[in-house]
Amino acid sequence: MRANGAHAKAGALIEALPWLTRFHGATVVIKYGGNAMTEQSLQEGFAQDVVFLRHAGLRPVVVHGGGPQISEHLDRLGIESTFTAGLRVTTPEAMQVVRMVLVGRVNRDVVGLINRHGPFAVGLSGEDAHLFTAERKHALVDGEPVDIGQVGEIVKVEPGAVEALLDDGRIPVVSSVARGADGEIYNVNADTAAAALAVALRAQKLVILTDVEGLYANWPDDTDVIDELGATELEALMPTLSSGMVPKMGACLTAVRGGVPRAHVLDGRVPHALLLEIFTDEGIGTMVMPDE
Numbered sequence: 451m452r453a454n455g456a457h458a459k460a461g462a463l464i465e466a467l468p469w470l471t472r473f474h475g476a477t478v479v480i481k482y483g484g485n486a487m488t489e490q491s492l493q494e495g496f497a498q499d500v501v502f503l504r505h506a507g508l509r510p511v512v513v514h515g516g517g518p519q520i521s522e523h524l525d526r527l528g529i530e531s532t533f534t535a536g537l538r539v540t541t542p543e544a545m546q547v548v549r550m551v552l553v554g555r556v557n558r559d560v561v562g563l564i565n566r567h568g569p570f571a572v573g574l575s576g577e578d579a580h581l582f583t584a585e586r587k588h589a590l591v592d593g594e595p596v597d598i599g600q601v602g603e604i605v606k607v608e609p610g611a612v613e614a615l616l617d618d619g620r621i622p623v624v625s626s627v628a629r630g631a632d633g634e635i636y637n638v639n640a641d642t643a644a645a646a647l648a649v650a651l652r653a654q655k656l657v658i659l660t661d662v663e664g665l666y667a668n669w670p671d672d673t674d675v676i677d678e679l680g681a682t683e684l685e686a687l688m689p690t691l692s693s694g695m696v697p698k699m700g701a702c703l704t705a706v707r708g709g710v711p712r713a714h715v716l717d718g719r720v721p722h723a724l725l726l727e728i729f730t731d732e733g734i735g736t737m738v739m740p741d742e
């Protein structure tokens with residue numbers, strides 16, 4: 451019995467060998483979503499996975515969300531908050547809360563969890579060292595542009611600070627707040643920010659952790675998850691998508707069109723989803739690939 455158990459463990463370890471070979475030295479951008487970061491044990495498992503990747507020779511970069519945490523804080527302050535096409539309509543008053551919660555709280559929490567394992571995580575906001583420069587973005591509703599306040603579209607990424615941290619063996623943890631060349635600060639959806647960073651870093655993978663199994667084919671029916679799809683196929687689906695899946699799948703499309711070989715949407719509620727995706731043969735969730 452004991453020998454069988456050991457055999458299975460050795461099998462699981464050796465299954466990882468080709469993936470360790472393939473991804474040695476690879477940069478992987480991981481979007482850690484607000485809805486996948488609610489449970490303590492999952493948060494701790496996520497931090498372990500990221501440190502595991504670092505020790506396995508990959509270069510993980512974390513971009514975190516925090517939508518639910520922002521909404522909770524706005525509620526507490528009595529500030530109304532609505533979403534249009536998956537993006538938060540951001541008044542100047544709400545922007546201050548977004549920045550405070552993302553940079554001051556969620557970023558610190560993620561950095562703290564990772565650093566239980568060693569001096570790895572360094573937190574930064576997209577405002578730091580001109581990492582993200584954004585311009586005011588309008589949402590498209592029925593093809594018409596709609597003003598959604600201080601929401602930004604990233605127009606430039608200067609990834610030097612992130613690269614320096616990676617070269618120093620650190621794990622950068624990035625909040626999706628951007629500076630504008632106009633002196634404003636902008637609220638950027640974290641999926642969108644992760645994709646822009648993955649492209650700028652020439653990452654091998656973008657992995658988006660969320661609170662569903664992947665992209666459902668017939669949402670709100672949740673029986674059929676799409677395992678994989680090509681960029682053109684996804685582009686055709688985009689107008690049919692709703693709520694949080696709009697920026698998420700848009701981010702996957704931007705990433706693969708920008709040269710990232712694979713983009714994934716995974717269920718962050720599955721313990722160690724990140725390790726299962728990267729180091730096992732099956733893969734999980736929805737994978738987006740370039741067309742060729």
Ligand SMILES: Nc1ncnc2c1ncn2[C@@H]1O[C@H](COP(=O)(O)OP(=O)(O)O)[C@@H](O)[C@H]1O
Nearest residue numbers: 483484485660661662664665666669692694695
């Ligand atoms: N086709 C779809 N497949 C899966 N989820 C969908 C789909 N369309 C809309 N959704 C919704 O999108 C949500 C994920 O987006 P969001 O809540 O913004 O996640 P996160 O906080 O992780 O960024 C899911 O929980 C689900 O309610």
Ligand SMILES: CC(=O)N[C@@H](CCC(=O)OP(=O)(O)O)C(=O)O
Nearest residue numbers: 484515516517537538638639640
């Ligand atoms: C413009 C916009 O919508 N910004 C998001 C930023 C945080 C985020 O994206 O968090 P999740 O990944 O947890 O959804 C927001 O204000 O909620």
